[in-house]
Amino acid sequence: MRRSWRMLLFFAGAAGIVCLFTLAAEPISQPRDVRNRYATAIISETFSQRNITDAVSAVNFDFRGFDTVGEEFILFVSVLGSLVLLRMVEDRKGKVLRDALEPWRDVGPSDAIRLWILAMIAPKVTFGIYIVTHGQLTPGGGFQGGVILATAALILYLGEGFTVFRDVISHPATEIVEGAGALGFVVIGMLAWVWGQPFLTNVLPLGKAHELTSGGTMALISISTGLEVAAGFILLLYAFLQENLSPVEET
Amino acid sequence: MEPALSYAAYAAAIWLFLIGLYGVVKSRHLVNLCLSLTVVQSSTYVLLTIIGYRPGLPAPIFTDGLKPGSAAVDPIVQALMLTDVVVEATVVALLLAITIKVHRDAGTADPDKVDMMRG
Known part of the structure; x- marks a missing residue:
């Protein structure tokens, strides 16, 4: 298709979207009780039915848990696809590889x-674990905490370069953790079958409100999500940083 | 809230959507195309936030004195958004991996010049 035709098509479509969107939008100050019935139900039932204080995590890991399984597998498959596509290509096998940033590194950090970066890693990991495990109490949970955990590996690369990064991020172990995280979510969901309940029913004791153990299966699902997100992002970092390597002539 | 201001968030959402789509249409490089797509994606965050917003109400976190079950902003759209932020990052990574592969196989990253269907 010619570019001018493409632009024409774009502007026609854009005009249509703007028209329909303008008709659909309404001021946010209007009361919308009817459309918010579901939200109102979640807000009033989160504490009384699940003993937890973060309604967002309750939606993610319990009330809407089945959708989150789907989202988690989008993440899993994306990471898997990236790794397959970025496999080391044949002509680079058996050659000495060097980080393309290495010459810069000689005068680098x-x-x-x-x-300072090494000193930051422990607080980062601690903070990530804190966010993962406190999802049912305060804003947080597996998705956010997992990303924070992955940044601990990223700053290791920033400080020490690819070789140290690769040595620390033991590749098979990270893959196993990623798979275990994805599987863990499903296994916790299937736990309900033992009690004869539907998939992902919250069957574990709900614990005492405002405590770390509250929320039953939610805390476990949050942890398994956190493991998967952290390991998935670390694998992605590894795959993309590996792309930075280039073969060097033997000297 | 002023009526004009309450429409501003919708305007921002549609603006982000269209400018991102414009970037996709005009794109001459696959990396540019992927990043334009993330701009389109971020318009959904603005839209979801504004749909769930209720004037003057706090976040749906029932700690620090907020009575459990009292009115708060819509937690559902927030939950949709926070999973999407993380999942989207990995999907963009997948797109960038495809870009690298295309560049390696086709020798170009211009979407118009990439002709992968040659027999």
Whole structure:
């Protein structure tokens, strides 16, 4: 298709979208009790039925848990697809590979920066675990905490370069954790079958409100999601950083 | 809230959507195309946030003195959004991986010049 025709098509479509959207939009100050019935139900039942204080996590890991399984597998398949596509190509096998940023690294981070980055890793991991495990109490949960955990690996690369990053991120282990995280969600969901309940029913004791153990299966699902997200992002980092490597001539 | 201001968020959502789509249509490089797609995607975040917003109400986190079950903003759209932010990042990574592969196989990253269907 010619580019001018494509632009014409775009502007026609854009005009249509703007028209329909303008008709559909309404001021947010209007009361919308009818459309918000579902939200109102979630807000009033989260605490009384599940003993937890974060309604967003309740939607994610319990009330709408089945959808989250789907989302998690989108993540899983995306990571898998990226890894398959970025497999080391044949002509680079058996050659000495060097980080393309390595020459820059020779004059790169000073010892002070490297020390600071290493010192930051433990607090980052702790903070990530905190966010993953407190999803049912305060804003947080597996998705957010998992990303924070993955950044701990990223700053390791920033400070120490690819070789150290690769040595620390033991590849098979990370893959196993990623798969286990995705599987864990489904296994926790199937746990309900033991009690003769539908998939993903919250069958575990709900615990005491405002405590770490509240929420039954939600805490476990949050942790398994966190593991999967963290490991998935680390695998992606590994795959893309590996693309940065280029074969060097033997000297 | 002023009526004009309450429409502004919708205007921002549609603006992000259209400018991202424009980027996709005009794109001459696959990386540019992927990033334009993330702009389109971010319009849904603005839209979801504004749909769930209720004037003057707090976040649906029932700690720090907020009585459990009292009125709050819509938690459902927030839950949709936060999973999507993370999932979208991995989907973009997949698109970028495809871009690398295409560039390697076709020798170009211009969507108009990539002709992968040659027999």
